[in-house]
Amino acid sequence: GQQLNQSPQSMFIQEGEDVSMNCTSSSIFNTWLWYKQDPGEGPVLLIALYKAGELTSNGRLTAQFGITRKDSFLNISASIPSDVGIYFCAGLAGNNRKLIWGLGTSLAVNP
Amino acid sequence: KAGVTQTPRYLIKTRGQQVTLSCSPISGHRSVSWYQQTPGQGLQFLFEYFSETQRNKGNFPGRFSGRQFSNSRSEMNVSTLELGDSALYLCASSGGFETEAFFGQGTRLTVV
Numbered sequence: 379g380q381q382l383n384q385s386p387q388s389m390f391i392q393e394g395e396d397v398s399m400n401c402t403s404s405s406i407f408n409t410w411l412w413y414k415q416d417p418g419e420g421p422v423l424l425i426a427l428y429k430a431g432e433l434t435s436n437g438r439l440t441a442q443f444g445i446t447r448k449d450s451f452l453n454i455s456a457s458i459p460s461d462v463g464i465y466f467c468a469g470l471a472g473n474n475r476k477l478i479w480g481l482g483t484s485l486a487v488n489p
Numbered sequence: 490k491a492g493v494t495q496t497p498r499y500l501i502k503t504r505g506q507q508v509t510l511s512c513s514p515i516s517g518h519r520s521v522s523w524y525q526q527t528p529g530q531g532l533q534f535l536f537e538y539f540s541e542t543q544r545n546k547g548n549f550p551g552r553f554s555g556r557q558f559s560n561s562r563s564e565m566n567v568s569t570l571e572l573g574d575s576a577l578y579l580c581a582s583s584g585g586f587e588t589e590a591f592f593g594q595g596t597r598l599t600v601v
Binding site: 413419420422423426476480481482 | 495522537547577589595597
């Protein structure tokens with residue numbers, strides 16, 4: 379099935395560093411969602427974006443809906459050990475209610 | 490407000506058997522979607538139910554089926570289990586007209 383291009387695939391950083399990850403698509407999306415998944419748990423919604431150019435923050439997390447509507451970015455500032463997990467992007471195009479998912483970015487934080 | 494509840498959390502089945510997984514959505518949510526998650530494959534969409542009707546379907550064989558009841562609870566059934574069906578099965582609910590989906594903790598199915 380269709381998938382988003384999410385990068386990087388994995389990251390290993392030091393505590394306190396900033397993190398940036400992104401998702402791109404060949405198609406235009408109307409909605410971008412960012413989720414975090416802890417091991418053995420279901421994904422948890424972090425940020426939802428509904429408008430091109432929109433910049434939304436949730437604590438140390440900031441996400442942007444790309445102007446072209448074909449990409450989205452997630453930044454984490456001043457990372458801490460509990461940021462460890464897999465981050466997924468998901469997008470929704472047109473009237474199709476089926477979310478399209480990226481393969482995830484696995485984040486490891488060294489204390 | 491209770492979140493999405495999936496039962497059971499863990500399940501071990503033998504090849505050839507069938508299995509039924511259950512999902513209770515957030516109260517008031519009418520849309521339930523099911524996903525299969527395996528390492529390296531991300532979340533693979535199985536199907537979505539809204540008001541007891543299948544509204545969307547992924548590219549899975551007919552062995553995978555689902556249904557939704559009038560109280561919005563949903564079940565997913567896999568018949569003639571194969572080793573490759575071992576995965577984390579996730580259920581997500583939404584209000585039906587919004588796009589934000591909220592996930593349960595998943596059911597870890599192991600086929601031996």
